[in-house]
Amino acid sequence: MPTRRHFLGLLSLAALSGCAAPTAQQAAAPKNGGRLRAAFAGGGAKEVLDPHLANLFVEAARSKALFDKLADLGADVSAQPRLAEKWEPDATLTKWRITLRDTKFHNGQPVRAEDVLASYARILDPNRAFRAKSSLSLIDLAASRAVDARTVEFALKRPFIEFPNALAAFGAYIVPAGAEDFAHPVGSGPFSFVSFEPGKSVLLKKNPDYWEGAPHLDELEFVIANEESARANALLGGQVQYAHDLTPTTARSHTDGRIAIHRSPNSAVQAFAMKLDRPPFDNRDLREAMFLLADRQQLVESVLAGSGQVANDLFGKGYQYYADDIPQRTRDLDKAKFLIRKAGAEGLTVKLDTSTAAAGMVEAATVFADQVKGSGLTIEVVTGNKDSYWSDTLKNGSLSSFRSGAMPIETHIAQRLLTDSGTNVTKWARPEFDELYRKAVSTVDPAERAGVYREMQRSLHAEGGYLMWGFADWIVGAAPNVGGISTAPANTLDWARFDKVWLG
Amino acid sequence: MTRYALRRLAIGLVQVLAVVTAVFLLVQALPGDAAVALAGDNPDPRRIEEIRSAMGLDRPALERFGAWLGGLVRGDLGVSLVSGRPVVEFLTDGLGPTLVLAVLALVLLVPLSVLLGVVAALREGGVVDRVLTTVTVGLHSIPEFALAVVLIAVFGVQLRWLPPTAVGADLLAQPQVLVLPLVVLLARPVCSVSRLVRAGMVEALASDHVRHARRLGISERRVRFAHALPNAVAPAVQQLARTTDWLLGGVIVVEAVFVIPGLGTILVDAVAGRDLPVVQGLAVVFAVTTVLVNLVADLIGFRLAPRSAVVA
Numbered sequence: 001m002p003t004r005r006h007f008l009g010l011l012s013l014a015a016l017s018g019c020a021a022p023t024a025q026q027a028a029a030p031k032n033g034g035r036l037r038a039a040f041a042g043g044g045a046k047e048v049l050d051p052h053l054a055n056l057f058v059e060a061a062r063s064k065a066l067f068d069k070l071a072d073l074g075a076d077v078s079a080q081p082r083l084a085e086k087w088e089p090d091a092t093l094t095k096w097r098i099t100l101r102d103t104k105f106h107n108g109q110p111v112r113a114e115d116v117l118a119s120y121a122r123i124l125d126p127n128r129a130f131r132a133k134s135s136l137s138l139i140d141l142a143a144s145r146a147v148d149a150r151t152v153e154f155a156l157k158r159p160f161i162e163f164p165n166a167l168a169a170f171g172a173y174i175v176p177a178g179a180e181d182f183a184h185p186v187g188s189g190p191f192s193f194v195s196f197e198p199g200k201s202v203l204l205k206k207n208p209d210y211w212e213g214a215p216h217l218d219e220l221e222f223v224i225a226n227e228e229s230a231r232a233n234a235l236l237g238g239q240v241q242y243a244h245d246l247t248p249t250t251a252r253s254h255t256d257g258r259i260a261i262h263r264s265p266n267s268a269v270q271a272f273a274m275k276l277d278r279p280p281f282d283n284r285d286l287r288e289a290m291f292l293l294a295d296r297q298q299l300v301e302s303v304l305a306g307s308g309q310v311a312n313d314l315f316g317k318g319y320q321y322y323a324d325d326i327p328q329r330t331r332d333l334d335k336a337k338f339l340i341r342k343a344g345a346e347g348l349t350v351k352l353d354t355s356t357a358a359a360g361m362v363e364a365a366t367v368f369a370d371q372v373k374g375s376g377l378t379i380e381v382v383t384g385n386k387d388s389y390w391s392d393t394l395k396n397g398s399l400s401s402f403r404s405g406a407m408p409i410e411t412h413i414a415q416r417l418l419t420d421s422g423t424n425v426t427k428w429a430r431p432e433f434d435e436l437y438r439k440a441v442s443t444v445d446p447a448e449r450a451g452v453y454r455e456m457q458r459s460l461h462a463e464g465g466y467l468m469w470g471f472a473d474w475i476v477g478a479a480p481n482v483g484g485i486s487t488a489p490a491n492t493l494d495w496a497r498f499d500k501v502w503l504g
Numbered sequence: 505m506t507r508y509a510l511r512r513l514a515i516g517l518v519q520v521l522a523v524v525t526a527v528f529l530l531v532q533a534l535p536g537d538a539a540v541a542l543a544g545d546n547p548d549p550r551r552i553e554e555i556r557s558a559m560g561l562d563r564p565a566l567e568r569f570g571a572w573l574g575g576l577v578r579g580d581l582g583v584s585l586v587s588g589r590p591v592v593e594f595l596t597d598g599l600g601p602t603l604v605l606a607v608l609a610l611v612l613l614v615p616l617s618v619l620l621g622v623v624a625a626l627r628e629g630g631v632v633d634r635v636l637t638t639v640t641v642g643l644h645s646i647p648e649f650a651l652a653v654v655l656i657a658v659f660g661v662q663l664r665w666l667p668p669t670a671v672g673a674d675l676l677a678q679p680q681v682l683v684l685p686l687v688v689l690l691a692r693p694v695c696s697v698s699r700l701v702r703a704g705m706v707e708a709l710a711s712d713h714v715r716h717a718r719r720l721g722i723s724e725r726r727v728r729f730a731h732a733l734p735n736a737v738a739p740a741v742q743q744l745a746r747t748t749d750w751l752l753g754g755v756i757v758v759e760a761v762f763v764i765p766g767l768g769t770i771l772v773d774a775v776a777g778r779d780l781p782v783v784q785g786l787a788v789v790f791a792v793t794t795v796l797v798n799l800v801a802d803l804i805g806f807r808l809a810p811r812s813a814v815v816a
């Protein structure tokens with residue numbers, strides 16, 4: 001599969017680069033009407049419309065069109081009120097009063113506090129495994145209640161100032177109480193359901209009563225094309241007007257105005273993860289040597305084909321609380337050599353686990369292995385199975401490729417960097433760091449809280465296990481007459497947000 | 505002949521069972537299971553355990569296989585681990601597009617390749633024969649995806665004569681989306697089958713019984729089409745059976761390049777998702793098809809040229 005995919009991409013590129021440039025009609029003022037067809041990679045016939053099961057980008061985009069969450073992530077990846085009009089914690093930060101917007105589901109029923117509680121109860125069902133479960137698990141559901149039809153009071157198990165991040169969690173959508181059959185999903189989102197053929201197409205129509213204003217489009221159709229080249233070709237052939245997730249090479253070869261390329265910076269971080277609980281990277285000097293060996297600019301140029309920017313071993317560039325005052329690391333071969341000698345690691349060969357589970361990971365591993373040559377260390381790239389890669393590297397090996405989409409910095413820390421985090425791939429386990437996290441999420445004053453986050457990021461930057469080398473742009477292609485496409489990071493509110501898009 | 509057919513059917517049943525068991529064991533041998541694949545880049549071990557128990561994957565493999573086989577006997581292929589939809593629905597969803605492609609390809613393939621083969625054989629050594637030989641050998645050496653990509657780039661994207669993909673299209677309502685996939689599907693089998701027809705025809709025309717028929721004063725036309733052709737087509741039927749398997753196998757590359765959501769696409773997705781009931785269901789369909797198609801081919805071959813079938 002990977003080799004074929006790769007080969008197809010290269011061939012289509014070679015064949016298409018000679019395209020003639022027709023006159024590009026620029027999308028001007030918003031206009032109403034029309035059907036937009038959007039091509040996404042999908043999961044085939046196993047796809048579902050249950051928003052709590054959403055896992056793939058296409059499922060997230062469809063859920064967003066059909067349903068609402070109480071909150072979602074803004075352009076700086078901080079939680080913004082959505083279905084929740086406002087939220088107020090009490091002084092202990094363990095009781096949160098949430099006022100719902102006055103709005104309706106597609107079947108005309110109002111969205112009530114009861115629906116919110118039922119949706120969260122469904123996600124938290126101990127016998128099921130919905131993705132948002134871990135984010136919502138700090139809610140004490142038994143002690144939470146509906147104050148009135150539009151007011152919910154959540155009781156939390158511990159003080160948590162970042163509770164809105166949980167409300168914005170991936171998959172934490174609000175469905176009508178009792179909803180279990182999603183063959184004809186009913187939500188409160190900007191589009192309502194028309195028809196669904198698994199693995200092929202989902203047709204939606206505009207919800208004229210949407211609380212944030214009716215969408216410009218009359219109809220929205222999601223179609224599935226797993227090959228990137230097929231999405232690009234369908235867009236070029238006028239069969240779709242929006243193609244999600246294009247490669248930098250495709251983007252670079254279509255500067256002739258036949259399609260419009262939209263980039264969302266800081267969407268996906270690219271990294272190598274070193275495990276701190278085992279040799280050789282339990283040695284701090286060796287980790288620092290690795291940080292100094294990476295030629296980040298070269299990695300961004302070659303692996304991301306220039307569609308990205310260098311990272312500084314920290315997650316969340318441009319996001320709320322990102323420590324942008326820490327100096328950017330650059331390559332320093334001499335110092336790295338010295339540190340490798342000091343760590344007694346000269347002549348050591350380290351296996352770097354990678355796979356095609358995410359775009360560019362194998363390429364990055366190969367380029368980095370090359371950059372390390374001559375330092376005393378040798379990196380041997382091992383390509384593993386892509387379907388079980390993330391689970392494999394969580395347990396095994398000492399060095400692996402890593403990537404992540406956008407999420408609040410707090411969520412990144414909670415999921416990956418606490419001693420008891422479920423996906424702690426670097427095995428970063430420090431009681432004092434856990435303590436700082438607890439302090440941050442119970443600190444009311446924003447400036448003081450930002451200070452704690454900065455302290456945590458300083459220690460991660462100095463001796464953490466993530467060698468984060470770049471932030472990839474997220475690239476979507478659209479017909480030149482499509483307007484209103486945002487450049488917010490992928491996975492945030494404005495990404496794949498079709499109620500703001502129009503056909504010119 | 506009926507006994508021969510029945511014996512072959514019984515063997516076929518054993519073959520199907522063997523294939524299904526082998527597929528089960530192979531998927532078990534793959535790293536990770538459906539829970540791991542579904543957890544993706546969020547492989548929290550606690551969550552994987554929960555998914556595993558929600559899917560029933562914590563039961564022993566043998567027990568799950570037994571339950572699945574029990575269902576198979578009753579004609580129940582089970583439900584998808586990932587989506588909970590019946591496997592039969594997956595198969596009927598995917599079978600439509602694949603059948604449309606396969607049937608159209610076969611309907612075009614048979615007359616086209618017989619015609620080309622016969623024409624080449626009748627002009628053996630002539631200009632037409634040499635041109636056909638050159639073109640068919642050349643075309644046969646181009647892999648499907650390379651041909652597909654070139655055709656899409658030229659006719660779909662550059663000239664815009666034909667849709668570059670079938671994304672979101674209804675195949676029968678918009679037949680123009682089928683043109684490029686069919687050309688790609690036909691390119692290689694037309695070459696191989698017509699070469700076989702040509703060789704068989706050349707041999708048959710030079711054979712004793714054709715010479716005898718000519719001596720009896722039977723018209724040249726009748727000699728060619730009633731006496732020579734059936735013998736010439738017999739080996740081609742075997743090749744045709746293999747081609748049918750290949751077509752029904754989904755022609756994964758063609759489906760992927762042109763975005764046709766057929767059985768090939770379903771198989772790739774199901775293997776990636778370790779969705780065992782779906783993989784097993786597809787294995788049953790492919791195995792049954794292979795057995796049946798080969799049986800039919802052997803029976804036809806038996807009718808056309810009884811002597812050659814004895815060997816099989």
